[in-house]
Amino acid sequence: MSIAAKEAGARQDSDVVLRYLRPHVKFPNMWCPGCGNGVVATSLIRAIDKLGIPRDNVVLVSGIGCSSRMPVYLDFQALHTTHGRALAFATGVKFSRPDLKVIVITGDGDCLSIGGNHLIHACRRNIDITTILINNYIYGMTGGQTSPTTPAGAHATTTPFGNTEKQFEACDLARGAGASFIARTTVYHTTQMDRLIMEAIQHRGFSLVEVISNCHTYYGRLNRVGQATQLLRMFQEKASTQPKDPNMVDEDSKDMIQTGIIHRDTEKTELCDEYQKLTDSLAKGKSS
Amino acid sequence: MNNSSSVIEPKTRPIRKSKIDYSQGPAPVSVNPAWCKACNICVALCPQGVLEPDAEGKPVVAHADNCIQCGACWAHCPDFAITSNYK
Ligand SMILES: Cc1ncc(C[n+]2csc(CCOP(=O)(O)OP(=O)(O)O)c2C)c(N)n1
Ligand code: SF4
Ligand code: SF4
Ligand code: SF4
Ligand SMILES: [Mg+2]
Numbered sequence: 001m002s003i004a005a006k007e008a009g010a011r012q013d014s015d016v017v018l019r020y021l022r023p024h025v026k027f028p029n030m031w032c033p034g035c036g037n038g039v040v041a042t043s044l045i046r047a048i049d050k051l052g053i054p055r056d057n058v059v060l061v062s063g064i065g066c067s068s069r070m071p072v073y074l075d076f077q078a079l080h081t082t083h084g085r086a087l088a089f090a091t092g093v094k095f096s097r098p099d100l101k102v103i104v105i106t107g108d109g110d111c112l113s114i115g116g117n118h119l120i121h122a123c124r125r126n127i128d129i130t131t132i133l134i135n136n137y138i139y140g141m142t143g144g145q146t147s148p149t150t151p152a153g154a155h156a157t158t159t160p161f162g163n164t165e166k167q168f169e170a171c172d173l174a175r176g177a178g179a180s181f182i183a184r185t186t187v188y189h190t191t192q193m194d195r196l197i198m199e200a201i202q203h204r205g206f207s208l209v210e211v212i213s214n215c216h217t218y219y220g221r222l223n224r225v226g227q228a229t230q231l232l233r234m235f236q237e238k239a240s241t242q243p244k245d246p247n248m249v250d251e252d253s254k255d256m257i258q259t260g261i262i263h264r265d266t267e268k269t270e271l272c273d274e275y276q277k278l279t280d281s282l283a284k285g286k287s288s
Numbered sequence: 289m290n291n292s293s294s295v296i297e298p299k300t301r302p303i304r305k306s307k308i309d310y311s312q313g314p315a316p317v318s319v320n321p322a323w324c325k326a327c328n329i330c331v332a333l334c335p336q337g338v339l340e341p342d343a344e345g346k347p348v349v350a351h352a353d354n355c356i357q358c359g360a361c362w363a364h365c366p367d368f369a370i371t372s373n374y375k
Contacts, residue, residue: 038366
């Protein structure tokens with residue numbers, strides 16, 4: 001880097017992503033132009049690279065959905081499983097190989113509809129898995145049906161007159177179920193996303209990073225925000241690191257997006273550690 | 289959530305002067321046209337108005353001198369299509 005570039009605060013990581021793409025996969029990727037999934041992929045790569053974890057020690061596990069296609073493009077160990085079951089497979093991988101870094105890439109439909117049960121039990125067990133939940137408020141891959149995070153009143157192909165159901169708050173759900181690291185960010189906030197993914201990977205225990213993302217093709221178009229840049233602008237405007245004030249009920253504060261670390265508990269024991277302790281103590285008992 | 293019709297408008301003027309002299313070297317950033325899908329995000333998010341869309345909507349470096357190597361374009365490109373030439 002030239003001295004002038006250094007002075008300007010130039011970042012050296014512009015091509016780090018290229019070093020982690022699978023060499024035999026056809027690019028460009030399958031995502032729509034401007035889809036947030038690619039931005040999350042880039043951020044995840046930067047985070048893993050900065051942490052210096054060898055790529056063969058990282059296992060990306062995913063289910064089905066546009067977001068779940070990510071491990072197909074990235075050159076880590078990959079396990080592309082059935083719809084909703086990524087966390088079940090990931091639990092098996094982590095439990096048999098606790099030395100590996102297991103990262104689940106999942107969508108709001110994959111994680112919270114069909115996979116909701118796996119999520120709450122992974123949280124409850126506090127198993128050391130990092131889950132990156134790409135929440136675009138809709139089922140992207142199958143054509144824009146409502147998901148458990150589609151806001152009340154919002155339009156989807158299955159709710160042409162507006163959604164009459166209420167939303168899951170994934171972070172609150174995970175907290176109630178026992179996850180020990182919970183954070184939220186958006187695809188607009190890439191620097192924050194890098195940092196939160198790094199912290200989540202380093203955390204020992206179950207970590208959830210919810211990334212609010214843009215499916216302008218379905219969610220956006222059906223709700224009159226049909227361009228990627230419109231949704232990015234919306235995330236920029238609605239994000240705040242302050243917690244939601246329950247006394248504020250006006251329209252603006254209701255759909256505010258709280259970003260940053262929402263919950264972190266470093267005291268809670270982790271499943272693989274506890275199991276190791278148990279097997280060690282049983283083995284000791286046998287040998288004495 | 290359907291009240292927002294605002295789009296991020298590309299900046300037309302640089303916010304601050306770049307300290308880097310690009311006149312002797314390569315362009316500040318390169319775009320891979322085979323992977324770029326012309327989503328316009330980099331053009332809209334560049335704070336210095338460096339990039340402009342060509343006829344196909346793919347970005348070209350139109351005002352190289354303004355680039356401050358901030359990384360907004362390559363961090364936000366969903367298609368891994370922008371890299372810096374200065375590192
Ligand atoms: C058992 C099963 N049921 C339903 C489907 C159809 N299906 C594929 S992807 C998907 C929803 C994906 O939504 P989400 O997880 O939010 O991913 P996105 O595409 O939005 O990233 C559904 C219902 C399936 N593949 N398998
Ligand atoms: S349908 Fe939506 S989620 Fe799927 S690639 Fe397109 S923009 Fe992304
Ligand atoms: S590095 Fe920053 S200033 Fe340079 S083109 Fe990219 S967004 Fe614009
Ligand atoms: S952000 Fe990437 S894909 Fe989109 S227009 Fe710019 S270079 Fe092309
Ligand atoms: Mg989705």
